[in-house]
Amino acid sequence: MHAAAVVALLVLLPPLAAAQDANCAPASCGNLSIMYPFWLRGRQPSYCGYPSFGIDCDTAGSAPLLNDSYLRVLDIHYGNSSLVAFHTNLAADDPTGCGATKFNMSATIALSVLATSRANWELFLCGNCARRPPAEWLPINCTGSSGAPWFVFLSHDEHGGGADQEIAAAGCQYSAVPVLPGSELRAPGDYAGLVRRRFLLEWKVPGDCAACDASGGQCRFDAGENAFRCLCPDGSSQPATCARGEFTDPTIPYEPSISFTGLLDLISVRC
Ligand SMILES: *[C@@H]1O[C@H](CO)[C@@H](O)[C@H](O)[C@H]1NC(C)=O
Numbered sequence: 643m644h645a646a647a648v649v650a651l652l653v654l655l656p657p658l659a660a661a662q663d664a665n666c667a668p669a670s671c672g673n674l675s676i677m678y679p680f681w682l683r684g685r686q687p688s689y690c691g692y693p694s695f696g697i698d699c700d701t702a703g704s705a706p707l708l709n710d711s712y713l714r715v716l717d718i719h720y721g722n723s724s725l726v727a728f729h730t731n732l733a734a735d736d737p738t739g740c741g742a743t744k745f746n747m748s749a750t751i752a753l754s755v756l757a758t759s760r761a762n763w764e765l766f767l768c769g770n771c772a773r774r775p776p777a778e779w780l781p782i783n784c785t786g787s788s789g790a791p792w793f794v795f796l797s798h799d800e801h802g803g804g805a806d807q808e809i810a811a812a813g814c815q816y817s818a819v820p821v822l823p824g825s826e827l828r829a830p831g832d833y834a835g836l837v838r839r840r841f842l843l844e845w846k847v848p849g850d851c852a853a854c855d856a857s858g859g860q861c862r863f864d865a866g867e868n869a870f871r872c873l874c875p876d877g878s879s880q881p882a883t884c885a886r887g888e889f890t891d892p893t894i895p896y897e898p899s900i901s902f903t904g905l906l907d908l909i910s911v912r913c
């Protein structure tokens with residue numbers, strides 16, 4: 643490249659592009675590795691991830707909190723864009739688990755970019771039923787407004803199958819709590835433990851970070867533009883991936899010494 647062209651390029655670089663550095667290197671929080679679309683609040687700039695995906699790493703030993711909300715994160719599966727979390731309201735000190743009868747997941751997680759996974763099973767808590775509920779529903783010691791008993795049952799499909807119809811047929815008020823597939827409800831006493839259990843959430847944020855990463859770039863989010871950016875080794879900021887041919891002999895894989903992937907390798911070796 644011409645020297646004059648290099649100078650022109652440097653002058654034209656947007657401020658974000660100056661950040662091809664270690665600011666957004668994968669960070670650890672307990673046993674989790676935090677990287678795009680997540681970012682570590684207080685330790686990393688917010689452009690390292692999606693705005694509402696800031697993770698608060700709790701030094702007191704509790705699982706990290708997502709976006710200062712009700713969700714505590716236990717595991718992150720970057721490969722399939724899902725995470726395992728539990729809801730602090732459900733895990734609160736409530737030995738009876740009856741607080742879950744007032745729980746409404748759709749009211750508490752209203753993020754279009756994050757949704758409870760359809761892979762979860764669902765625990766239904768039904769009360770104040772107008773008609774006799776199906777015999778399989780287990781009675782629990784939670785009383786409704788009329789003193790009527792509550793019943794609990796586990797559905798293996800989220801929003802699934804016949805559950806809604808059964809509840810409508812019995813004319814009940816209900817709440818639904820997502821639980822990890824494989825949960826078992828054999829005795830009425832099991833449900834209190836179940837509502838405290840973790841469940842899967844899936845995220846869908848703009849941009850393909852894996853593709854940007856594979857092209858030698860680093861993933862960023864420009865909140866001002868509400869857009870994904872791929873920050874390239876030449877300092878440029880691209881909408882999707884970095885063009886590679888310009889910097890390397892195409893027969894040799896491009897391997898910068900302090901690349902994002904390099905850091906990833908280091909982290910995974912250490913864990
Ligand atoms: C994330 O937290 C911020 C600050 O509390 C809040 O303004 C924002 O609405 C939250 N984001 C979402 C999508 O819930």
Ligand SMILES: *[C@@H]1O[C@H](CO)[C@@H](O)[C@H](O)[C@H]1NC(C)=O
Nearest residue numbers: 672673674705715716717718
């Ligand atoms: C991390 O630790 C928490 C609490 O000890 C545990 O529940 C969770 O399963 C762990 N996650 C991973 C990815 O090992």
Ligand SMILES: *[C@@H]1O[C@H](CO)[C@@H](O)[C@H](O)[C@H]1NC(C)=O
Nearest residue numbers: 719722724759761842843844
């Ligand atoms: C994503 O992959 C992990 C690990 O393989 C798996 O446990 C999890 O259930 C998957 N998530 C979804 C939503 O299927």
Ligand SMILES: *[C@@H]1O[C@H](CO)[C@@H](O)[C@H](O)[C@H]1NC(C)=O
Nearest residue numbers: 746747748749750816817818
């Ligand atoms: C849960 O909350 C949503 C949104 O506030 C509402 O539309 C829905 O009817 C509620 N569901 C139940 C079962 O109360």
Ligand SMILES: *[C@@H]1O[C@H](CO)[C@@H](O)[C@H](O)[C@H]1NC(C)=O
Nearest residue numbers: 780781782783784829830831
């Ligand atoms: C409800 O509570 C009573 C008295 O504490 C107990 O004997 C009974 O087993 C409980 N029933 C259920 C379904 O948990």
